[in-house]
Amino acid sequence: xxxxxxxxxxxxxxxxxxxxxxxxxxxxxxxxxxxxxxxxxxxxxxxxxxxxxxxxxxxxxxxxxxxxxxxxxxxxxxxxxxxxxxxxxxxxxxxxxxxxxxxxxxxxxxxxxxxxxxxxxxxxxxxxxxxxxxxxxxxxxxxxxxx
Numbered sequence: 001x002x003x004x005x006x007x008x009x010x011x012x013x014x015x016x017x018x019x020x021x022x023x024x025x026x027x028x029x030x031x032x033x034x035x036x037x038x039x040x041x042x043x044x045x046x047x048x049x050x051x052x053x054x055x056x057x058x059x060x061x062x063x064x065x066x067x068x069x070x071x072x073x074x075x076x077x078x079x080x081x082x083x084x085x086x087x088x089x090x091x092x093x094x095x096x097x098x099x100x101x102x103x104x105x106x107x108x109x110x111x112x113x114x115x116x117x118x119x120x121x122x123x124x125x126x127x128x129x130x131x132x133x134x135x136x137x138x139x140x141x142x143x144x145x146x147x
Contacts (some may be wrong), residue, residue, distance in 0.1 A: 032082035033074055039089050040070045043102035058109040065105025069097040 027034045038045065044063040051059040073094045077085060088094045139145060 030082075030084035031079060035083060036073060036077055036088060037070060040067050040073065040098040042093055044105075047102075047106070052107055058106060059108035062102045062105040064136070065108070066098050066102035071101050073098075 022035075041063065044059065044066045047059040047062045048056065051057075067082060073088060
């Protein structure tokens with residue numbers, strides 16, 4: 001008989017269940033808006049299972065950058081009604097900027113660490129050169145050249 005402390009605990013199962021419940025409620029209440037969001041954020045949704053690093057930083061960047069251009073099409077859909085939802089799904093002017101922003105988020109997440117590392121490397125090389133010059137100045141000032 002397994003005790004309660006012997007059973008493995010799976011973290012985050014309740015949160016995943018609640019997220020699924022919330023998504024189901026959104027689809028039931030506003031199916032056209034959810035379908036539009038699913039199409040606009042398709043690259044970000046596809047990135048979620050691909051990014052395996054803890055915290056999913058690349059998927060977060062793609063999702064955040066892709067979410068910004070989704071506001072205007074959603075407002076337009078709410079104002080005009082869901083009767084023309086299919087027309088906005090097929091319009092590249094609607095989903096093009098969102099997908100381009102998702103690509104920009106991915107590119108930013110890939111290139112930003114390289115750029116930061118280059119800047120930090122240049123700063124450390126500059127500091128090392130300054131410290132060597134200061135050391136040489138102090139050696140000459142104290143007369144320690146022969147040691």
